[in-house]
Amino acid sequence: xxxxxxxxxxxxxxxxxxxxxxxxxxxxxxxxxxxxxxxxxxxxxxxxxxxxxxxxxxxxxxxxxxxxxxxxxxxxxxxxxxxxxxxxxxxxxxxxxxxxxxxxxxxxxxxxxxxxxxxxxxxxxxxxxxxxxxxxxxxxxxxxxxxxxxxxxxxxxxxxxxxxxxxxxxxxxxxxxxxxxxxxxxxxxxxxxxxxxxxxxxxxxxxxxxxxxxxxxxxxxxxxxxxxxxxxxxxxxxxxxxxxxxxxxxxxxxxxxxxxxxxxxxxxxxxxxxxxxxxxxxxxxxxxxxxxxxxxxxxxxxxxxxxxxxxxxxxxxxxxxxxxxxxxxxxxxxxxxxxxxxxxxxxxxxxxxxxxxxxxxxxxxxxxxxxxxxxxxxxxxxxxxxxxxxxxx
Amino acid sequence: xxxxxxxxxxxxxxxxxxxxxxxxxxxxxxxxxxxxxxxxxxxxxxxxxxxxxxxxxxxxxxxxxxxxxxxxxxxxxxxxxxxxxxxxxxxxxxxxxxxxxxxxxxxxxxxxxxxxxxxxxxxxxxxxxxxxxxxxxxxxxxxxxxxxxxxxxxxxxxxxxxxxxxxxxxxxxxxxxxxxxxxxxxxxxxxxxxxxxxxxxxxxxxxxxxxxxxxxxxxxxxxxxxxxxxxxxxxxxxxxxxxxxxxxxxxxxxxxxxxxxxxxxxxxxxxxxxxxxxxxxxxxxxxxxxxxxxxxxxxxxxxxxxxxxxxxxxxxxxxxxxxxxxxxxxxxxxxxxxxxxxxxxxxxxxxxxxxxxxxxxxxxxxxxxxxxxxxxxxxxxxxxxxxxxxxxx
Numbered sequence: 001x002x003x004x005x006x007x008x009x010x011x012x013x014x015x016x017x018x019x020x021x022x023x024x025x026x027x028x029x030x031x032x033x034x035x036x037x038x039x040x041x042x043x044x045x046x047x048x049x050x051x052x053x054x055x056x057x058x059x060x061x062x063x064x065x066x067x068x069x070x071x072x073x074x075x076x077x078x079x080x081x082x083x084x085x086x087x088x089x090x091x092x093x094x095x096x097x098x099x100x101x102x103x104x105x106x107x108x109x110x111x112x113x114x115x116x117x118x119x120x121x122x123x124x125x126x127x128x129x130x131x132x133x134x135x136x137x138x139x140x141x142x143x144x145x146x147x148x149x150x151x152x153x154x155x156x157x158x159x160x161x162x163x164x165x166x167x168x169x170x171x172x173x174x175x176x177x178x179x180x181x182x183x184x185x186x187x188x189x190x191x192x193x194x195x196x197x198x199x200x201x202x203x204x205x206x207x208x209x210x211x212x213x214x215x216x217x218x219x220x221x222x223x224x225x226x227x228x229x230x231x232x233x234x235x236x237x238x239x240x241x242x243x244x245x246x247x248x249x250x251x252x253x254x255x256x257x258x259x260x261x262x263x264x265x266x267x268x269x270x271x272x273x274x275x276x277x278x279x280x281x282x283x284x285x286x287x288x289x290x291x292x293x294x295x296x297x298x299x300x301x302x303x304x305x306x307x308x309x310x311x312x313x314x315x316x317x318x319x320x321x322x323x324x325x326x327x328x329x330x331x332x333x334x335x336x337x338x339x340x341x342x343x344x345x346x347x348x349x350x351x352x353x354x355x356x357x358x359x360x361x362x363x364x365x366x367x368x369x370x371x372x373x374x375x376x377x378x379x380x381x382x383x384x385x386x387x388x389x390x391x392x393x
Numbered sequence: 394x395x396x397x398x399x400x401x402x403x404x405x406x407x408x409x410x411x412x413x414x415x416x417x418x419x420x421x422x423x424x425x426x427x428x429x430x431x432x433x434x435x436x437x438x439x440x441x442x443x444x445x446x447x448x449x450x451x452x453x454x455x456x457x458x459x460x461x462x463x464x465x466x467x468x469x470x471x472x473x474x475x476x477x478x479x480x481x482x483x484x485x486x487x488x489x490x491x492x493x494x495x496x497x498x499x500x501x502x503x504x505x506x507x508x509x510x511x512x513x514x515x516x517x518x519x520x521x522x523x524x525x526x527x528x529x530x531x532x533x534x535x536x537x538x539x540x541x542x543x544x545x546x547x548x549x550x551x552x553x554x555x556x557x558x559x560x561x562x563x564x565x566x567x568x569x570x571x572x573x574x575x576x577x578x579x580x581x582x583x584x585x586x587x588x589x590x591x592x593x594x595x596x597x598x599x600x601x602x603x604x605x606x607x608x609x610x611x612x613x614x615x616x617x618x619x620x621x622x623x624x625x626x627x628x629x630x631x632x633x634x635x636x637x638x639x640x641x642x643x644x645x646x647x648x649x650x651x652x653x654x655x656x657x658x659x660x661x662x663x664x665x666x667x668x669x670x671x672x673x674x675x676x677x678x679x680x681x682x683x684x685x686x687x688x689x690x691x692x693x694x695x696x697x698x699x700x701x702x703x704x705x706x707x708x709x710x711x712x713x714x715x716x717x718x719x720x721x722x723x724x725x726x727x728x729x730x731x732x733x734x735x736x737x738x739x740x741x742x743x744x745x746x747x748x749x750x751x752x753x754x755x756x757x758x759x760x761x762x763x764x765x766x767x768x769x770x771x772x773x774x775x776x777x778x779x780x781x782x783x784x785x786x
Binding site (some may be wrong): 040041042044045046047048065069070074077078079084085086299300302312316317318320321323324325327328330331332334335336 | 435441463470479705713720721723728
């Protein structure tokens with residue numbers, strides 16, 4: 001456990017929802033928190049000072065991608081990930097297990113780890129619990145993740161169970177490696193609960209993983225194709241059995257409605273490429289739902305996309321101009337759209353936190369979900385995006 | 394003439410080089426000035442406040458592109474180009490003649506104008522002197538340009554001469570239209586000297602165009618394939634005959650060495666896509682010449698690309714990180730590179746201006762050209778880039 005650098009305090013709860021604060025060696029993060037995804041050591045199109053100005057306090061980077069390119073030696077040689085990418089605040093790195101599973105070619109998994117070939121140049125690599133810890137240690141994030149085994153949605157229970165058991169063995173190995181490395185003074189290590197959509201497996205996994213004194217606990221393997229209802233059930237089931245005094249992190253989830261439902265079920269941290277990925281395709285969040293800025297109806301709109309929004313994009317540019325940039329395939333288009341969507345999400349997290357602290361979270365939740373219209377076929381969309389995420393954030 | 398809104402003052406000269414100031418209804422521009430190119434109403438990848446922070450005081454937009462997309466009605470309906478693109482400082486629009494010539498399909502030119510089909514959707518259009526003026530009037534730039542006829546480099550003298558004479562007739566028509574429209578109170582109109590690489594035609598064109606009381610005079614049809622030496626000769630010949638009290642604008646020229654040689658020959662204004670175009674390909678300006686940031690040698694360089702540079706990129710990021718962004722095809726790569734190159738050019742212009750004001754321009758010129766190594770085959774490169782410019786900035 002990272003006694004010196006890492007701590008977590010819950011300041012207020014309402015129902016299952018919690019408002020708190022994570023302290024790391026590189027600063028504090030108010031929770032519930034959404035981590036912007038900086039897969040390859042950059043939030044796509046945005047400079048670090050811009051990301052800060054959106055209200056982001058922590059970003060997520062991907063160990064798999066950075067290990068392959070530019071390589072851990074390069075990042076470590078320049079003083080670690082914070083200096084490399086010009087981000088002086090907290091960083092969490094994902095272990096790379098999900099990416100090795102979803103992107104690596106000729107993948108083979110056994111108890112010793114994951115063997116795969118690079119999606120960039122076909123070179124052969126091996127990710128074991130020890131290697132995953134070593135990579136993340138040298139990248140130097142504030143929070144690092146255990147290696148876990150991911151499997152495809154819809155796999156038979158027997159396979160889900162086997163992957164879960166292997167994830168448990170790897171979690172113990174990662175924890176052991178972390179403790180013996182001495183890095184636990186500088187880095188926090190989170191365990192990951194697996195078990196698919198099977199209630200009994202999720203119970204078993206929650207019990208096993210929470211039995212190891214990790215600095216925080218993640219829920220993995222969701223938003224991969226199951227229904228929203230099932231996902232919310234699993235989240236509720238797992239958070240109900242996780243320790244109260246440690247942060248809970250729902251991996252790869254980040255649509256506005258899922259953030260609200262996740263917080264309602266006691267989740268403290270989220271990450272997702274969805275806000276920036278859909279932004280790059282011209283889908284912008286509003287309190288009523290997503291709009292497609294490339295549509296004809298916006299051509300002559302002199303007002304911003306979202307008139308109540310305080311983001312740089314909405315404060316400075318009309319919907320008509322943004323549509324023009326998208327249609328002309330200008331580089332500024334994905335940037336302005338990403339700024340808007342991330343700011344929307346950051347404001348949502350801050351609004352939820354305030355509502356919890358002020359004892360009116362249930363009202364906020366009802367009001368938000370009453371006006372926000374989720375995009376159709378979200379389950380299928382999420383599955384697709386989860387897979388696309390692995391292909392490069 | 395725009396008595397109210399537009400004026401030009403030369404503050405200091407050294408040899409042919411001039412330092413001065415252009416006043417427009419939307420603010421002042423210190424000269425010599427480089428206009429960043431915002432072809433489609435955006436400097437590719439950069440937000441307006443970023444462009445300002447680089448030291449840019451004026452940008453160039455392209456009437457041909459904006460006329461086709463989003464359309465003049467859309468821009469005018471939102472209050473004109475300044476409001477549309479969020480740029481409150483001076484803007485110059487190019488007439489669209491060069492683009493109609495180089496990009497339009499099935500192009501036909503006669504005395505009444507240029508008939509062409511859109512490169513976007515094949516729709517039929519016609520650009521006449523009156524239409525070019527009307528479009529630019531409605532876009533609302535501070536400085537607008539006469540319609541001219543461009544021809545391919547290497548065309549026989551007879552053709553160059555005919556195009557020049559047509560350009561003269563169109564210049565007179567544009568000037569007449571401008572005066573009678575009443576827009577001359579809000580917008581300045583520049584004439585364009587043509588004549589290819591033929592000394593006698595350039596003399597004739599300079600004489601004719603400077604006989605019309607335009608607010609400024611541009612030199613068109615250069616940097617299209619002729620040698621550097623020839624280009625410099627033509628510039629010197631033309632500026633030597635242009636009025637002293639009006640700004641001179643060398644169109645489509647912007648490599649560092651050409652800017653220095655242009656200023657030395659009495660040019661006050663330049664525009665070029667080169668700094669941002671080569672930036673997007675990873676070519677970065679340094680005082681020694683361009684470097685290719687994607688090369689292996691930069692992989693582990695923890696220092697910035699250009700250690701003496703005060704730009705946001707060099708102040709915050711290593712060459713190694715920038716190389717990583719390029720190799721990972723990240724959106725931040727062209728942006729950070731464009732920031733660096735434009736800042737390099739803006740600083741060069743400011744340095745030249747200061748040197749002129751302090752009476753040491755020749756020393757500055759010698760020192761700069763002594764250390765700056767132009768990229769090989771610049772003439773061919775320029776020709777290519779001039780053509781590419783027309784394809785979208």
